[in-house]
Each structure stands twice: as C-alpha cells, then as structure tokens.
Amino acid sequence: MTSPSGSTVEEAVTFLEQHPEIEAFDIVLTDANGVGRGKIIRRHELAAIYESGRHMPISILGLDITGEDVHETGLIWDSGDGDLRAWPIPGTLKPLHGTSPARGQVLMSMYHLDGSPMTSDPRHALARQVRKLEQKGLRPAGAFELEFFLLANERDAEGRVRPAGAVLDGRRSGKTEVYSVDHLHGMEPLFSDIYAAAKAQGIPAETVISEYAPGQYELTLHYRKDIMQAADDLVMLKRLVRAAARRHGVTACFMAKPIEKYAGSGMHLHVSMLNDSGRNIFSEAEEGKWAPALLHSLGGLAATMPESMLVFAPHANSWRRFVAQSYAPIAPTWGVNNRSVALRVPAGDVKNRRIEHRPAGVDTNPYLVATTVLAGITKGLDEKLDPGPETTGNGYENAPKLADAPGDWRTAIEAAEASEFLKEALGSDLHHTFTAIKHAEYLRVARTVSELDYHLYLHEV
Template sequence: MTDTCPSGATLAEAEAFLAAHPEIEAVDIILHDSNGIGRGKIIRRHELLSLYKSGRHMPISILGLDICGEDVHETGLIWDQGDGDLRAWPIPGSLKALHNTTPPRAEVLMSLYELDGQPMTSDPRHALQRQVDALAAQGLKPAAAFELEFFLLDPKRDENGDVRPASDVLDGRFSRKTEVYSVDHLHGMLPLFSDIYAGAEKAGIKAETMISEYAPGQYELTLHYREDVMQAADDLIRLKRIVRAQARAHGVVACFMAKPVADYAGSGMHLHVSLMDEAGQNIFAEQPDAGWTQPLLHALGGLRSTMAESMLVFAPHLNSWRRFANQSYAPVSTSWGVNNRSVALRIPAGDVKARRIEHRPSGVDANPYLVAATVLAGIRYGLEQRMDPGEQTKGNGYSEDADDSAMPRDWKSAIEAAKSSEFLKDALGEDMHRTFTAVKAAEYARVARTISDVDYDLYLHTI
C-alpha cells in the first residue's frame, strides 16, 4: 500500500486552500463512473488534509454501477473482488469553492487507484490518460474544448404529462417558441446565467458564449479551448454540475437528456480537437493555398472508419438514439465536410492557426472522458494507418447519398458493435471496455423488461 499520492496532488494545495477559504465547512469529493455520474462523499473541513495525505478508501463497486446506481455483476467489479476498497486520490488543481451554497462548500475531483498506487483501469479518467500518453509518446499533444447544450425545464409537467420549457426566472414570462439565437430571450434567464458564470469562474472554468438554441427552452454554452484535453473534459463535467445546481437554486430543472422533447432538436456535446507537435504547432493547420494537411485528412479517415463501432460511447443510452434524425443537426452518417453542420465531422471556418475537427455525434448525456479517449484513439489510428477519409460531403449531409449502412441504427445494435470491437477495447483499455459494455447491456435489459406507457397506449384496449 502506498501513502504517496499517485495523482500528483500535494498537501500544500489543501493547506493553501483552507487558509484562503476560512468560510468553507465541507467538501464534495467526486469520482465519475462510466456514465459520467459523480459519486462520492461529503467530508467535513477538518477531513480535507487527511484526504491529501492518505487518499480515501472507496468501494471498487462504485465504478460498476448502472444508471440507477445498481450493481452490474458482469463488470467483474462487485463480488468477483469481494467488493473491496481501493483508494481515491484528489486530482491536482481541482479543489475549488462552490458558488451559491449554504453553508459554504467546495468540491474536489477524485480518481481511483489500486492500493499499490497503480491506476484503477475502470476509471474513465485513466482511460483518457492512456490515450494522452500514447500521443505524447509520438510527440503530440491534443488541445480541445467541448460545447454544452442543455434544456431549462419547468419542474412541473404540463396537462399531458410532457415536459415544458421553464418560465423566465427574471419575470416569469413563458414561451413555447423556438427562440433560436434570440438575444432578448436570453435576458429572461440572466439571473440564472450570471450565477452559472460565477460558479464557473470559481471553478477556474472559462465559460464563454451563451446561445438560445434550436428548441424551446434549449441553450448552448461554449467553453474556452484548452491546451490540455483532460482539462477540457474536467471543464465539461464540472460545468454540468454547476448548471444543474444553479438552475435548481432558481427553481428550474437543467436537463441533460440527449432528446427530452420529441418534436424538437436534441442536445449535443460536440468536441473540438486539434493536435500540437513538440514545437507547439498545430499539425492540422495548412499552409496558404496548400490544401488540407495529411495529418488532418488521416485523422478524419481514422474517425470515420472507427465511428460505427464507437457509437455506444457517443450515444450511451436509449434516449440518446432518439436524437438522430434527418434535418435534426445530429449526424446520421460518418460524413465529413467543411463549414457544414449536417455532417458528423466538421472542419469549422475560421483562422487557419485554429484549424480543428469538430466531432459532432456525441449527445450531452455521454461521458466526456470516454468520448475524448475514443476520439483520440480514432485519430491515432488514422495517423498510424495513413487513412484516406474519402470525399467530403458538400451540401446536404442528410441526403440519401450520405446514408451509411455500417452505422448502428439503435441502442441494441450499438451495444453489440461495441462489445465485439477490438478498436474500442484498445481505445478504452480492456477493463474499461468490459465495465462500460457490461453496464450498457444491463441497462438495456432493464429497459427491455420495463412496461412503458406506450405499451398501454397502443395495446391495452386494442388487442
């Protein structure tokens, strides 16, 4: 057993934080499972130093839970190992004060390690770190940012039992219109948005542009581009918690389902990514009049060729698959294109120095650590195999010509494709792959045996 913090966090960080924040009474310690759900404990102020000295024992089974928090025995993380404890250690730089809490609290992100200090390989953060390390061995460093789309909903359903947009927190005004890009519409939520920005600032997250999106009650919040892809994933997962908490404080519900409303667009979690060489140069950036760089094209080729077997990572839940539809701004094929929002892999317009790939398949319900790990693995594969991405899609990416028969069309097909994928096993690591696919299979079985309202509506008085 090791008493040296394997994550690199230091006692001095905790001591400095406590000295700077005498008001803090408690700290949320948060470990993220395969679904990206934060699980952990709330410790008291006086316990923080011991956390940094010795870590905190947590049951290994915490990483083998399904979306409902039930054990998934097929992960091999429950009784196969006696549900023993491993040790969670704080992530350096992640100890931050929370905004708008009574009494004042802080949070710190954690990662799970074996008792000898080795990474616990069913921890999603370690899966991403494997890919970062593999690229570093090739002299490359990924830079990235996620986009966060979400709905703000009324806590009460309408007369039909359907969710409905939240009324403005400023004056109670209500709208069912698609207020896409309406600046005046944003003003009604400014008190809430101000708290979100304040929470992000305390967390060291550079939250940027707020947009009224393409559905009633839907919004998008962009994040500053990071030179560290792990920091980009941390930003996204922490920002979701900030949005949820501040929305709740204002009496509304922040919804991160991929498709909460049947007749409108769903919520994505687009990942923008580029690669820097050892000199800090973006290898995707082309020279004037020289055309796309070979690394960019090879990266696109790798992402296209591995997308079908990776879709379970990008669309991990039954509801995720309701997001994919024609003319929905969610991709339905592996297409790539330039300045085109109907494709899966978009090269945005803009400064050549900022050349990047926008990976668009993921819903906001996906785990950002696993999404980033899988995307980086696809890029690595394309670079190593010097893959050709094929012709770019120009115009409508939803046309019949863009149909991709290799793509899974439903959750069950995605689960089967992921389970048999050698690429995904390498991308996530064997243990994380087993854990993730076992959890998804268990969740599918849970949903399949559930009798829904649709069953009664269709069949109760008919057959």
C-alpha cells in the same frame, strides 16, 4: 504514501488558509455513465485525503445509471466489493458558488491500494490515450460545447416535460427562440450565477446562446491546450449548471432528447493536435490544400465511428436524437463549414484549424468521448486513412449508407462488445465494465412496460 495522482498536501493546506469560510467539500468520482459519485466531507477531513487518499468501494465504478450494481462487470462480489483508494486530481479543488453553508469541491480518480491506476476509471483511459500521443511528439488540445434544456419542475397535463418559464419574471415561450438575445434576458439571473460559479472554479465558460428548441441553451468553453483539462471543465460545468438551475427553481436537463418534437442536445468536441514546437499539425501549410494530418485524422474518426457509437450514444434516449434535418449527424461524413455532417472542419484562421466532432450527445461521459476520439485520430494518423470525399450541401441527403453502422441502441451495444478498436481505446477492463453496464441497462429498458405500450396496445390488440 505519495499521491499517485500528483496531488500534494500543500494544495489542500493553502486552499483551507485562503477559504476559512468553507465548512465541507464534495469529493466527486466520475463513473462510466458520467455520474458523479462520492461523498461530502467535513473541512477537517480534507488534508487527510491529500495525505492518504480516501477509501471507496470498487463497486462505485460498476453501477448502472440508476445506481444499481451490475454484477457482470466483475467489480462487485467477484472482488468482495473491497475498497480501493481515490486520490484528488491536482488543480480541481475549488470553492462552490452560492452554497450555504459554504462548500468546496474536488474531483477524484481511483487507484488500487498499491497506487496503480484502477483501469475501469474513465479518466485513466483518457490519460493513457494522451500519453500515447505524447510519445509521438503530439499534444491534443480541445474544448467541449454544452447544450441543455431548462425545464419547469412541474410536468404538463399529459405528464410531459415542458420548457421553464423565465426565472426573471415567469414569462413562458413555446417558440424556437434560436439566437434570440432578448429571450436570454429572461434567464439572466440564472446565467449570472452560472458565470459566477464558473469563475470561482476556474472554468472558462464563454458564450451562451438560445438554441434550436424552446428551453434549449448552449454554453461554450474556452479552448484548452490540455484536452484532459477540457474534459474536467465539462464535468464541473454540468454539475454547477444543474445546481444553479435548482436554486432558481428550474431543472437543467442533460438528456439527449427530452422533447420529442424538438432538436436534441449535443456535446460537440473541438479537437486539434500540437507538435513539440507548439504548431498545430492540422493547419495547412499551403493555401487551399488540406494538411495530410487533418485528412488522416478525419479518416480514422470516420472509420471507427460505427463501432464507437455506444460511447457517443450510450442510453436508450440517446438514439432519439439522430433524426435528419435536426443538426444531429446520421452518418460518418465530413465537410467544411457544414453542420449537417458528423465531422465538421470549421471555417476560420488556418492556425486554429480543428475538427468539430458532432455525434456525441450531452448525456455522454466526456472522458470516454475524448478517449475514443483521440484513439480514432491516432489510428488515422498511424494508418494514413483516407476520409473519402468531402460532403457538400445537405449531408442528410448525401450521407452514405453503411451496412455495418448501428441504427439503434442494441446494435450499438453489440458492435461495441465485438470491437477490438474500442477495447484497445478504452482498455480491456473499462471496455468490459462499460459494455456490461450498457447491456444491463438495455435489459432493464427492454423488460419495462411503458405508458406507450398501454397507449398503443391496451384496447387495440
């Protein structure tokens, strides 16, 4: 059977010839929560996956964040939990740095046995939005930013997580060492490994900074002309950062808000749009006058943001990040060179004009984020939507109050379930799968009696 993903056996054979030291491979399928699910295969099994794909159960795309089946997705016993076929994604077969014995990795995507896309696979949803734009003569480009915490493996005396000490010498700091270069030196061995691993996998990791909280860092990625490649970059970068941190005795944390008194971690998406001639349609033709395509795209993103918030904040913890004066947006505002808004137009060369979409936390699925952002842009362009006035100054004080904007996880789930826009953006199958998983996770959290319950109520009520 010809691979429906476009992968070829020659890619596998060439890779094996170039890397005789590699003994095994991680084959990784990304589920609705952005969790990598799959297997570790032996070297001799790789070529067969490129020839025939690899059978995997359909239920792998119907799991909650804990790995439990969500029966309401219809992907478990309704289909007898039958096997579908996962195929390699071309260009993602890479060596893993620092493993012993040596291993490689390849990203996978799910298809039905007849080769048609399995439409609860998040990567297929992004591919569909990209194709829709290509039919309009447009090609989306972009890059993600990765914010995360490096935490100690051991909790403090109260059971709370705490920033990791420097891997170089164990030095600890409880300060917000934002933009401190000297502070970064303590993590130099870890970041050197991260850069080496990124190079081995062809991931264009660039600047690292010490972010706005103790133990928080940010890695940027080079801008891609292919937004699907940008999403693949982010998936692979999170995996290698987590693995490198573990080898250095610390924990890489991708929760949106792991420490209550400090800023949370975002996953900002920078996006622009190229036409068939390679021109960025967001670039203004006349100095001082915004391109209509830019304004309409901002309008589409602002209009669809309330009903899309479940994609950008998919977990209970995600909603703890949205606090005023914390660099996380609290309303669908836009502005120029302003980090207090949700949709930022960065300063810079007009040829590189882009939108920085800031609502998503680092705990999100990059394929779903990019899918929803592109669908919002498409709606704005098609309907020529007006983004409203630019927000200047303090966007937290000047943010509009929207009656229909969800303020918590449960309301976001309900808004997503009822959203025709999100159903069209993700596709009806993935929309049903994603919202069913989120509903099941909400019920799990809602019925859990936490330590906070005991602290507040055990002796007081």
